[in-house]
Amino acid sequence: MSLPSGPLSQGAGRFTEQASVCGALGGKTHRVSGENLSAPRLAGGLDVCAQTESSDVPLPSYLATAVDLLAADCSVSEVILSGGDPLCLSDVQLAALVGRLRSIGHVRRLRIHTRMPIVVPQRVTGKLVELLRGSALRTLVVVHVNHPAELDRQVEIALARLIDAGIPVLSQTVLLRGVNDSVESLAGLYERLADLRVVAYYLHQLDRVAGAAHFEVPVEVGIRLVGELRARLPGYAVPRYVRELPGASCKQLLA
Structure with a gap:
């Protein structure tokens, strides 16, 4: 059974649902992504995700619709929350969403794709870690990081909080001209991630x-860079080089 695919706009949020079959996941993965899932509030640079007083928080209608679609498709075993950025939801809102997903018997795993531990590491609080660890869902966090200079001491602490709590952390990187399109930059990034116990993904x-367009690196250059990484790094520290093609059911492996 295939879920419908396409954007659905309602109120301040939008989710795009995308279902694809992936053998590595042992079932269907369903992606829920949103723009402005929750409006971030910058107060002194720290209070990025405003808290809500009540613990009885109804889901926004666009998320409730997505959850209902998931519940109706028993082939879905893993749900991906992606951007916008799901960690711009408050802990209360995120707990409400995770609770609804946990109530769906055939959903076993939750994957959260986020930049927040990298750009606002203070978001990874003890309360957030307990929320993710306490869920019955097997939860993984995928951080989006593009350069070793992003991995400062505060980021290290945030990542360690997740990993020490038993939450696996994986990395995603975009190959960018003038930013990380050298073997030195990429090797530095993936060696540092390995030291921090983050799995290259x-x-x-x-x-x-x-x-x-000015950031695009030719594919042949990317393939060469990954080959050079394999010569320098242990296999577990080398990511898979992929691209997404419009309409394709899964990523295309390039190297």
Whole structure:
């Protein structure tokens, strides 16, 4: 059974649902992504995700619709929350969403794709870690990080909080011209991630979107860089080089 695919806009949020079959996951993965899932509030640079007083928080209608679709499809075993950024939800809102997902018997795993531990490491609080660890769902966090300079002491602490709590952390990186398109930069990034116990996951070829062409690295250069990484690093520290093709059911492996 296939779930419908396409954007659904309602109120301040939008989710795009995308279902695909992936043998490595042992079932269907369902992605729920949103723009402005929750409006971040910057107060002194720290209070990025405003808290809500009540613990009885109804889901926004666009998320409730997504959860209902998931509940109706017994082939879905893993749910991906992606961007916007799901950690821009408050802990209360995130707990409400995770609780609804946990109530779906055939959903066993939850994957959260986020930049927050990298750009606002203070978001990874003890309360957030307990929320994720306490769920009956097997939860993984995928952090989006592009350069070793992003991995400062505060980021190290945030990642360690997740990993020490038994939450696996994986990395995603976009290959960007002038940012990380050298073997020195990429090797430095993946060695540092290995030291921090973060699993190298994907190195993405840049999507061809408006306004980003100046960041694109030719695929043949990316393949060469990954080959050089394999010569320098242990196998577990080398990511899979992939790209997404419009309409494809899964990523294309490049190297």
